[in-house]
Amino acid sequence: MADIKFMNLSENGNPATTDSVLIGNSQDGMKRTTLGTIGNMFAVHSALHFEEVSVSTATNSSKITDPNVEIGLSYDITAPTISGYTFECWIGSQSNGFIATSYVNSKLNMQSQVWIKAFGRDLTVANNSITATALYIKNELA
Structure with missing residues (x-):
């Protein structure tokens, strides 16, 4: 079984791009990624x-x-x-x-x-x- 790190949960009205979230799909399972990585998916460079x-x-x-x-x-x-x-x-x-x-x-x-x-x-x-x-x-x- 994979190691899962548990974090203290609290509300943060000011998330940073270095904050992590869990993402997952049926092919790769669950992973942790940063909000910055998710934001880069939607960024349009050289628009x-x-x-x-x-x-x-x-x-x-x-x-x-x-x-x-x-x-x-x-x-x-x-x-x-x-x-x-x-x-x-x-x-x-x-x-x-x-x-x-x-x-x-x-x-x-x-x-x-x-x-x-x-x-x-x-x-x-x-x-x-x-x-x-x-x-x-x-x-x-x-």
Whole structure:
């Protein structure tokens, strides 16, 4: 027969993760485990994941007729497929290398567009880009 340790029983309104409880099943019988171990079973680690998608603004430079005029252009973006995660939405966009206003059209679609309003000269520089951030949720939670 297995050794069973008996403990003094008392109510504790503040259990700690190091406190033990008895668990059991028909395959393994009774065992003692900590509340921390049980809590880890239900913990979801890395529940959220973020990906940044960048596009060079120079890809649409042929649409700029006057570099000194403010212009609105759209750039196609596609959220990558991430193993173990489900795409939820785009959570923001930004310009890199210059100042502009931007927004993501169709925030709930993996394939969307970022619209940007800036001076044409800023949109022709090869190092300038726009970035959108995609939010993913772990598959177990989606």
